[in-house]
Amino acid sequence: xxxxxxxxxxxxxxxxxxxxxxxxxxxxxxxxxxxxxxxxxxxxxxxxxxxxxxxxxxxxxxxxxxxxxxxxxxxxxxxxxxxxxxxxxxxxxxxxxxxxxxxxxxxxxxxxxxxxxxxxxxxxxxxxxxxxxxxxxxxxxxxxxxxxxxxxxxxxxxxxxxxxxxxxxxxxxxxxxxxxxxxxxxxxxxxxxxxxxxxxxxxxxxxxxxxxxxxxxxxxxxxxxxxxxxxxxxxxxxxxxxxxxxxxxxxxxxxxxxxxxxxxxxxxxxxxxxxxxxxxxxxxxxxxxxxxxxxxxxxxx
Numbered sequence: 539x540x541x542x543x544x545x546x547x548x549x550x551x552x553x554x555x556x557x558x559x560x561x562x563x564x565x566x567x568x569x570x571x572x573x574x575x576x577x578x579x580x581x582x583x584x585x586x587x588x589x590x591x592x593x594x595x596x597x598x599x600x601x602x603x604x605x606x607x608x609x610x611x612x613x614x615x616x617x618x619x620x621x622x623x624x625x626x627x628x629x630x631x632x633x634x635x636x637x638x639x640x641x642x643x644x645x646x647x648x649x650x651x652x653x654x655x656x657x658x659x660x661x662x663x664x665x666x667x668x669x670x671x672x673x674x675x676x677x678x679x680x681x682x683x684x685x686x687x688x689x690x691x692x693x694x695x696x697x698x699x700x701x702x703x704x705x706x707x708x709x710x711x712x713x714x715x716x717x718x719x720x721x722x723x724x725x726x727x728x729x730x731x732x733x734x735x736x737x738x739x740x741x742x743x744x745x746x747x748x749x750x751x752x753x754x755x756x757x758x759x760x761x762x763x764x765x766x767x768x769x770x771x772x773x774x775x776x777x778x779x780x781x782x783x784x785x786x787x788x789x790x791x792x793x794x795x796x797x798x799x800x801x802x803x804x805x806x807x808x809x810x811x812x813x814x815x816x817x818x819x820x821x822x823x824x825x826x827x828x829x830x831x832x833x834x835x836x837x838x839x
Contacts, residue, residue, distance in 0.1 A: 539563070539591065539592065544713045550672060553834070554598060555668055555677075555830065556596055559814060560572055560815050560827065563587075568823035572588050573585060575660045601654055602655055604627075604648055604657050604658065606643050608659065610686050612690065613645030613646060649679075649699055650676065650677060657677060659681035661717065662807065662824055662825065663717060667714050668829060669711070673709055676705060678699055688729075696710065707795055710799060714803065716805040716813075718782070718806060718816065719783065719809070722819075723808075723818075725777070730780075733785070743784050744779065787800060
């Protein structure tokens with residue numbers, strides 16, 4: 539089993555974090571390896587076994603897992619311990635998710651300052667982002683596909699940390715995990731125009747398709763994905779390659795983070811089938827990785 543940690547965050551002994559890979563685990567078929575998401579054709583028992591194995595090796599057995607039904611939104615939840623040992627998911631204004639009639643909270647970002655809660659987001663090409671406030675001891679996990687990035691979910695998560703915990707953006711740390719990179723992330727003209735309509739420097743987020751090396755890779759053909767869910771789907775006539783990392787870094791700078799406090803794991807999920815699942819490369823049957831972060835219960839100094 540293998541996972542990725544980043545030196546920007548490993549310096550804090552009170553913090554636990556990881557970006558999982560597909561190595562290890564008991565899943566088979568298209569999701570062979572450490573599949574951490576309930577995906578098409580994958581028995582639930584295998585996913586639960588994978589989670590047990592992963593959290594045990596990571597040293598997170600004492601944590602309570604916080605997760606969402608991810609819907610490519612800009613919804614952010616504050617997570618805390620409730621009565622009876624359960625978790626409470628609060629929307630802005632301290633509105634519990636249950637008041638909205640949600641059996642399972644729907645959203646794409648989580649934040650907490652309470653020990654013993656392991657925030658998690660699942661990905662198979664979308665960008666996972668971990669935020670840490672070393673001074674307030676608060677953390678966040680963000681799931682950003684192109685729709686979430688377009689809606690500025692990363693900037694919103696920083697704003698929520700500032701609002702809820704009094705975090706100073708200039709002191710926040712951000713690590714961007716493995717995701718599909720600009721070498722492989724074909725999008726249509728509608729996506730390109732949507733970003734241009736909302737970001738004044740959107741041209742920096744795209745590489746033109748014509749003449750790009752990835753455009754000549756037959757194995758990267760994405761035409762079959764036009765009927766897939768909105769956060770992953772591509773226009774049947776791709777026009778450019780989207781750089782999600784550039785979008786995220788732009789939002790982090792705009793939110794006030796210092797450039798030296800932002801780091802990225804420079805690995806493309808679509809380019810490394812031995813390490814990562816990729817929705818765009820393998821389709822709906824592929825597995826899911828997880829990005830997790832939490833404050834250790836023992837809270838060492």
